[in-house]
Amino acid sequence: MNTPLPEHLQGSATLLEPINQTPKRKLYLESYGCQMNFSDSEIVASILQQNGFETTREILEADVVFLNTCAIRDNAEQRVRNRLQELKSIKRRRPGMVVGVLGCMAERLKSKLLEEEQLVDIVAGPDAYRDLPQLIKTVEGGQKAVNVLLSREETYADVAPVRLDSNGISAFISIMRGCDNMCAFCVVPFTRGRERSRNPESIVAEAQDLFEQGYREVTLLGQNVNSYLWTGGGLKKDNPTEDELKNATTFAQLLAKVAEVNPLLRIRYSTSHPKDMGNDVLETMAKYPNICKYIHLPVQSGSSTVLERMNRGYNRAWYLERIAAIRHYIPDCGISTDVIAGFCGENAEDHEATLSLMEASGFDFAYMFKYSERPKTLAERKFADDVAEEEKTARLNEIIALQNKLSQKSNEQDVGKTMEVLVEGPSKRSPEQHVGRNTQNKVVVFPKGETQRGQYVRVKIDACTSATLMGHLID
Ligand code: SAM
Ligand code: SF4
Numbered sequence: 001m002n003t004p005l006p007e008h009l010q011g012s013a014t015l016l017e018p019i020n021q022t023p024k025r026k027l028y029l030e031s032y033g034c035q036m037n038f039s040d041s042e043i044v045a046s047i048l049q050q051n052g053f054e055t056t057r058e059i060l061e062a063d064v065v066f067l068n069t070c071a072i073r074d075n076a077e078q079r080v081r082n083r084l085q086e087l088k089s090i091k092r093r094r095p096g097m098v099v100g101v102l103g104c105m106a107e108r109l110k111s112k113l114l115e116e117e118q119l120v121d122i123v124a125g126p127d128a129y130r131d132l133p134q135l136i137k138t139v140e141g142g143q144k145a146v147n148v149l150l151s152r153e154e155t156y157a158d159v160a161p162v163r164l165d166s167n168g169i170s171a172f173i174s175i176m177r178g179c180d181n182m183c184a185f186c187v188v189p190f191t192r193g194r195e196r197s198r199n200p201e202s203i204v205a206e207a208q209d210l211f212e213q214g215y216r217e218v219t220l221l222g223q224n225v226n227s228y229l230w231t232g233g234g235l236k237k238d239n240p241t242e243d244e245l246k247n248a249t250t251f252a253q254l255l256a257k258v259a260e261v262n263p264l265l266r267i268r269y270s271t272s273h274p275k276d277m278g279n280d281v282l283e284t285m286a287k288y289p290n291i292c293k294y295i296h297l298p299v300q301s302g303s304s305t306v307l308e309r310m311n312r313g314y315n316r317a318w319y320l321e322r323i324a325a326i327r328h329y330i331p332d333c334g335i336s337t338d339v340i341a342g343f344c345g346e347n348a349e350d351h352e353a354t355l356s357l358m359e360a361s362g363f364d365f366a367y368m369f370k371y372s373e374r375p376k377t378l379a380e381r382k383f384a385d386d387v388a389e390e391e392k393t394a395r396l397n398e399i400i401a402l403q404n405k406l407s408q409k410s411n412e413q414d415v416g417k418t419m420e421v422l423v424e425g426p427s428k429r430s431p432e433q434h435v436g437r438n439t440q441n442k443v444v445v446f447p448k449g450e451t452q453r454g455q456y457v458r459v460k461i462d463a464c465t466s467a468t469l470m471g472h473l474i475d
Helices: 035-049 074-093 104-116 129-140 188-192 200-212 242-246 251-259 279-287 304-309 316-329 348-361 378-382 389-412
Strands: 025-031 053-055 064-069 098-103 122-124 145-147 170-174 217-221 266-270 294-296 334-341 365-370 418-426 433-437 443-447 456-464 468-474
Touching: 025 035, 035 053, 035 064, 035 098, 035 129, 035 170, 035 217, 064 074, 064 104, 074 098, 098 104, 098 129, 104 122, 104 145, 104 188, 122 129, 129 145, 170 200, 200 217, 200 251, 217 251, 251 266, 251 279, 279 316, 304 316, 304 348, 316 348, 334 348, 334 389, 348 389, 365 389, 389 456, 418 443, 443 456
Parallel strands: 025 053, 025 064, 064 098, 098 122, 122 145, 170 217, 217 266, 294 334, 334 365, 443 468
Antiparallel strands: 418 433, 418 456, 433 443, 456 468
């Protein structure tokens, strides 16, 4: 059994036993930030595996150490910088060890990282992973190596990810890269480049392959999955021709194709953008029982004024209408969100609007953040970061307290219900209990009985906290 890693190390490599006598070089990978980074690390591991590396969990035996970094908020960057300091002493003990910074910080800080952090040998952006074997060679030849070029085409469609730290049941499939949205607070369009969709055939083939390996749940990943559009490759076209659209695959169509791989394969997806969340997707979700009844729909703010300043492309009324549409098509749908407290110019009334929207939407879960100004973004260039730090903290705390109440209420409504749960494995608290998720993405814990990982079981819910449902098996 794999011991679960702390959140900041998710995506870190597991130790693989050598399968032949030729000693392979060892790669140690640490991933920070979002699921997309986790998924990218699996692509990196695959590319290096093709080039004579195997992954290790022991940093002290690594020949190459990669940190796959996140730049979304300042504290994410600080964590990586602190980790780089820690790596200094390890590198002193292993001077030949190659250290690379990958991902969003790489693109943002480029060669600055090489100058400031003398121990960094490689800086590689999210579209440069095929170049990593070459970059390692450059370092072994005595030079530092940088590739932060962003691509118009790269989707790594042909790279079969090496599943890292996997429970063998759930896996991520990246369906697109980059983002064209330019939300005023967000650094992603600068670090990950323009939006590109991946060939649907390769996505379906990856899902099929995972199912055959015993996986029972896939999450289709992208920064704005509703905007997925395959018209033959390359950048997303603003105005596709009629001919291109005739042969195109939309996100709703992609969902249906993946759902048809096998009724026993559950499908999830993340992240949806409210401005692009169309009824075609909701209809498809309602039609296929194996598409999970769960939507992550980040709202960011409940105030139309703030949403406009954020350049989100929708207002409060639009968002609430989308929530109503979800409830209409999928009455039992789980809904979660992202909220930012203290964006530029947010006043007390705007904050109240966020709280009232949360109540009105009845979110089951939320990721909640204080606004953190990011270099190059529209907000940094146009608006003052003018909400005082203490005020941001106070508003965030109110948002968290309200969400705890909403999550508790949502879970209490499930007590007494019987639901289907996909078993993921032993719970952290007790080997006698199994943990899994229901279709709404809620965590369910129950005495394991004879159940196995990857099995669908029926559980009757007896009790709950705001984070977990507890129940017992029903035959
Ligand atoms: N593409 C997704 C979307 O549009 O919802 C999510 C992208 S981002 C990785 C995840 C979340 O981080 C965002 O939804 C937002 O709430 C938060 N976020 C992004 N930039 C931020 C910033 N500068 N300060 C605080 N939170 C931020
Ligand atoms: Fe950032 Fe907005 Fe794109 Fe999400 S949709 S990645 S928040 S720019």
